[in-house]
Amino acid sequence: MAGLVGILLLAPLLAVLMGIYQFAATRAPRTAKLQRYDRLALVTSAALTVLAIVLCQHYAPAARGPIWPHVYAALGGFFMMLAALGCAWWLRPKRA
Helix, strand or coil: CCCHHHHHHHHHHHHHHHHHHHHHHCCCCCCHHHHHHHHHHHHHHHHHHHHHHHHHHHHCCHHHCCCHHHHHHHHHHHHHHHHHHHHHHHCCCCCC
16 A cells, blocks of 8 residues: 555646646647547556655655655655656647
8 A cells, every 4th residue: 555645645636737738638629649649648647656656655765754755755746747747748749
């Protein structure tokens, strides 16, 4: 159950940011290829966020107190979420 607190803390924010990405992506007509890219980008960003939460929880220094692994997990997941969605939007093809 490593990272459960971090996942619970970030789930609403991840849903909101993914909704913003989807809203922005659907403002222009999209081809089937671009729709697949957007779906893959959202799934990948969610998976990378969960992976970052679990890894940060596992590798957090325990010497700082019992709450800090959860704090590191939430921070690591948050920054991974931003990086993944930002890279997906930046690398998104303009026309497909």
